[in-house]
Amino acid sequence: MKKTALFLGVSVIVAGCASVATGPQAIDWNKIPATKVALFYPGQSSYQWLRSEAHAGAAKETARGDSCTSCHDDPKEEQRQGAKILRGNHPLEPHAAALKGKNGHIDMTVQAAYDDKNAYLRFQYKTHNPNHPGNDYPGYRFDGKEWKAYGGMRLNKNVLAGKTGIVYENRLNIMLDDGKVPGFAQQGCWLTCHDGERDMQKEASKAEVEANALLKAIKKSDVRKYIPASRSDPMDWKTGKPLDEIAKLKASGQFLELMQWRAHRSDKVGGADDGYVLEYRNFDKGSNHFASNMDGKTKQPKFMFDPAKFGAKAFAASDYGGKKELILVKGVNAVPFDPNAGWKEGDILPQYVLSAADAKGSAADNKAVSSWKDGVQTVVFIRPLGLANDDDKALKPGGVYNVGFAIHDDNMTGRGHHVSYTKTLGIGAKADITAVKLN
């Protein structure tokens, strides 16, 4: 390992430890019960598809609100469904050929504990690539004149067309409901996955998005996860309710908590996203652990690598997938961008710059620590108990919550993830996953 990488690793670990105090490192996880959860590749199985005749024999039952597991109850269900969808002739995956060799399911273990301040949720699973932690992310590449986006996930249109490289970070997501979102206990994450969203069937066109009143009002340029109650017709993303009605839903607790650990954009600063799903996949108020590295006015990056720390001011596409961590962190290896630094065609800088210090407000509630060793990813989320922000679900001792998990693995984002059926999480209460009180 080069000195620069070692420096970055050590610095970040120290920063991470400082931010999480003595939390998860002090827990003897060998004493905490482990629950096995299987996740599978769902393809384009949207809310709408599940209520269509294509969901053979189950459209009526799904629309009625039956749980997924009332039918999908075999011990190998996730293994079987994931393999079928990726097999090559399944209508839920039109790009199966491009995903040849992809694993249909992932076996994960979940452990949970809590003390007076926090809940600690620990996850372990094997990454599909045993040789890389999946912490690369698309960058901005200098083409000799301009800095343009480079890289994308496996299902990205430019990737499929061979116009750019396959690059995306791994992620681990938790979606959580406190019982206030009707149907989540039964159908989990599938309540939020709809036709019209990115890479889904009937993906919304730019013109359709621009013409939509709700998306215009919330200043969004695409369709992302939403809960059914945010639409007057949940089968149609275009029927968004007025903002005052959305606000009432939020005030009544009709939204889903969404926590995301990101291998590139949050891991090195000990963070995890804090967001929620209501009319869109939103971030909580405040600032995230990561921010755009593109200056909208100058159309140039804001930061570049400090050559003294990183070994160079930028990297090349051939560095992706290697041993060097291509992560830009303020106060560690980032310096302000110098437009006169002698940039050459092919130079790449990260699309995001990270900072633990810049993360603020409700968006900065969650912390995380992780490790990746011998192809096994371990992530511990640290979630403060009793959060009172209006965009948070408060975890409380004795509470039982409905949870769904997702893993974005092997250069995937959007729908290209593995997902679980709904489980329950109890904070000191009996559930599928019971958090143990720490002494």
Next chain:
Amino acid sequence: MNIRTLIVSAAIGGLCLSAPAFAQVDAEEIFKENDCHKCHHPTKAKKGPSLAKIAAKYKEKKLDEKEAIKHMTAGKKVELDDGTKEDHKIIDTKDVAVQTAVAKWMLNR
């Protein structure tokens, strides 16, 4: 080797090739690959009757796997508990040996 020995050897060879192919039919896996288990649980009533109930009914009516194969290949309307009717799913194989293995497995629950 005379011609008779050759014929017998060929026949045995043929058996050896076909017998394992039949023996390798994992009826339960095919049943689940076809999503039959989503409606038919071994013991519980789901959308369709349990396998135990189906087996008992066939036994009572002295029906065998041929009737079960008809049921899984004809796509006829079936009446559900709520009184509605829908087309029964058709098994995704035309191989009679495989259909027979699945039918026998179901009726032996």
